[in-house]
Amino acid sequence: MRRFYLLLVLVAVVAGVLMWRASRSTGGDVSAAAAAAPALVTAADSAFQGYVLGSATAPVEVVEYADFQCPHCGEFANVQFPTIKEQLINTGRLRWRFREYPLPIFEWSRVAALAGQCAGEQGKFWEMEEALFQQQSDWGRSRKNPSAAFRDLARGVGVEVNKYDACMDSQRYAGRIEASYREGAARGVTGTPTFFVNGRELDNTRFGNSDAFKNLVDSLTGTGRH
């Protein structure tokens, strides 16, 4: 009987050690507080000018400052951006540059921005950006840390998860996100999404839909109806 109780204790101890080791691994979970901590911005962080979609020779460039948790950004990304992409970006008339502008009012913005960058490290930024915005209504309203949901999204878009976890754990791109935020603030961005077209800030109230962007590109390239 004594050997039996020793066996029970042994099983409990082994399980306890394994769970303690598992609890030490954050596995890509980044807390909102950790992500919001001031990040050191290096020259390389500042030199990164955002992920770009579209032809390098497109005559018009839009820079979008966006927050992954901002509902307006989500609506724009899910409703208007697909049309803009199809009609303007894929046809070589427009180049789109995405810059993070994580607003302090949203709890998970910086964690989501890190997830986007870590997917981007593996060449999947735009797929992850689309997935984050498409699922925003799920994770954005949750009080639970969405890191696990982000990892599932990353896996879904074809990201190699172990590398992604390592990237998230190290918060490798926190400085890059902070640099993007500071850049936006220096340009007068106060809300999201904010757009700059060939360097000029747009009035969000007039350019919140794909038709307005199309008309703008038409006018800038002289291809619209006169």
Place this chain on the structure above:
Amino acid sequence: MRRRQAIALLALIGFCIALYLWFYKIGIIGKLQCGSGSCEYVQTSRYGALLGVPVAFYGVVGYAVIVAVAIAGLQPAQLARRWPTTALALLSAGGLLFTLYLTGIELFVLHAICRWCVGSAVVMTGIAAVAVTGAIEKK
């Protein structure tokens, strides 16, 4: 006696699995070691909680009760008594039904398998097999 020892050992393993999943659910463990399975998908689905309580917590309580009953039944004064055998059979039958429900959700609703849940299901099936056959034989 051997049956009660086997049940206690299996239930302790099940308790550890359920505790691990519960710790994940409440945020103590950041990542489930799941290989190529879909543990996080299953655990974070809406079926990961029942009546507002994480499903894994039901497992923690259920396995703990089974361990306690089995060890109580191993005490010299209780070895010849029948109540631990009956109690273990009833508890494990209830646990097996709950396990079947959860496995059905995984297979037919979520279309995803959590390896730890499979491990727990195997353990619970083993407990039920030992406990129920023991109860039948002692009749």
